[in-house]
Amino acid sequence: MATGGVKKGPWSEQEDEQLLSYISKYGHGHWEAMARKAGLNRTGKSCRLRWLNHLRPGVRRGNITLQEQLIILQLHSRWGNRWAKIAECLPGRSDNEIKNYWRTRVQKQAKQLRCDVNSHQFIEIVQHVWMPQLAERVQTQCKSSPTITQELECCETSSISCGKLSNDSSNTHSDAAPLSIPCQLSDPSSSHAYNNDSNRHVSDAADSDPAWRLGAGLEADTYQMNVEKETISCEDYCPWSEQGLEVDKSQELLETAAWYDHDYCYSLENLLNDDDMMILCQQFLFDDHRA
DNA sequence: AATGTCGACAACCGCCAGACT
DNA sequence: TAGTCTGGCGGTTGTCGACAT
Numbered sequence: 479m480a481t482g483g484v485k486k487g488p489w490s491e492q493e494d495e496q497l498l499s500y501i502s503k504y505g506h507g508h509w510e511a512m513a514r515k516a517g518l519n520r521t522g523k524s525c526r527l528r529w530l531n532h533l534r535p536g537v538r539r540g541n542i543t544l545q546e547q548l549i550i551l552q553l554h555s556r557w558g559n560r561w562a563k564i565a566e567c568l569p570g571r572s573d574n575e576i577k578n579y580w581r582t583r584v585q586k587q588a589k590q591l592r593c594d595v596n597s598h599q600f601i602e603i604v605q606h607v608w609m610p611q612l613a614e615r616v617q618t619q620c621k622s623s624p625t626i627t628q629e630l631e632c633c634e635t636s637s638i639s640c641g642k643l644s645n646d647s648s649n650t651h652s653d654a655a656p657l658s659i660p661c662q663l664s665d666p667s668s669s670h671a672y673n674n675d676s677n678r679h680v681s682d683a684a685d686s687d688p689a690w691r692l693g694a695g696l697e698a699d700t701y702q703m704n705v706e707k708e709t710i711s712c713e714d715y716c717p718w719s720e721q722g723l724e725v726d727k728s729q730e731l732l733e734t735a736a737w738y739d740h741d742y743c744y745s746l747e748n749l750l751n752d753d754d755m756m757i758l759c760q761q762f763l764f765d766d767h768r769a
Numbered sequence: 770a771a772t773g774t775c776g777a778c779a780a781c782c783g784c785c786a787g788a789c790t
Numbered sequence: 791t792a793g794t795c796t797g798g799c800g801g802t803t804g805t806c807g808a809c810a811t
Binding site: 486487488489521523524527528531532574575578579581582583586 | 776777778779780781782
């Protein structure tokens with residue numbers, strides 16, 4: 479729709495002010511008309527993008543937190559490249575930002591492992607190595623912060639526990655392994671973490687499920703390299719890249735993922751419907767952002 | 770100090786679906 | 791019903807700063 483003479487490129491401070499001023503008076507929507515009426519020599523699309531990604535209230539910029547990273551990985555494994563949908567679960571984040579995160583960080587990891595980001599191999603690694611490790615780190619972070627710990631307990635006793643949702647969503651995996659959302663990744667032996675009947679199978683699953691054992695750090699001898707190092711960045715964590723893995727170690731990860739027994743793999747897709755997923759993520763993140 | 774490379778981020782482009790006429 | 795317009799979305803490109811050589 480761009481026509482000749484329409485300005486492109488970075489927005490100036492004055493343009494931002496013009497857009498903000500117009501929206502504060504008349505609200506947003508009807509972007510093409512708005513661009514004209516606000517005296518902006520921009521396309522409606524450009525105005526919309528600027529508003530959504532930078533100017534709207536509550537927009538969050540900067541480092542993607544560990545929790546957000548985990549949720550992005552989780553939701554991407556469920557929804558694929560549906561950035562806008564994923565962004566709905568991350569308050570204040572734009573689809574553009576999530577997309578950029580995926581392209582710059584996640585694809586970089588795939589490159590390091592010498593596999594395609596969309597390959598089955600890489601997806602396996604993300605689901606069974608990266609996400610459990612990330613979840614564990616988030617939980618460690620939560621436990622080290624009293625404020626977050628309080629919220630964690632609040633989260634655990636709330637109605638969004640894994641078992642309740644899995645019952646409500648009529649899935650058939652009554653002995654499903656815990657979700658990879660950190661607030662549910664408490665020690666499986668801890669009774670207060672899963673205190674209703676529907677969760678009584680969790681401990682059983684924890685004993686036998688390699689994914690759960692991995693997430694809980696019980697495969698310490700195999701993955702000790704991942705938990706020993708204390709200097710792992712909290713901003714952009716990845717089990718293998720942070721360790722500076724050599725090629726043979728990367729291969730080890732690939733083999734580990736290949737070894738994984740799918741009978742034990744209960745993805746969120748099997749546990750939750752889309753609405754439950756949204757609620758779960760938003761509640762989790764809302765608690766986090768209050769801290 | 771100059772140059773090259775890379776990563777992160779902002780913005781644009783093209784396609785598509787829905788609303789409207 | 792067909793055509794047009796608009797907004798939304800995902801893919802891609804451009805730009806800039808940090809870092810390495």
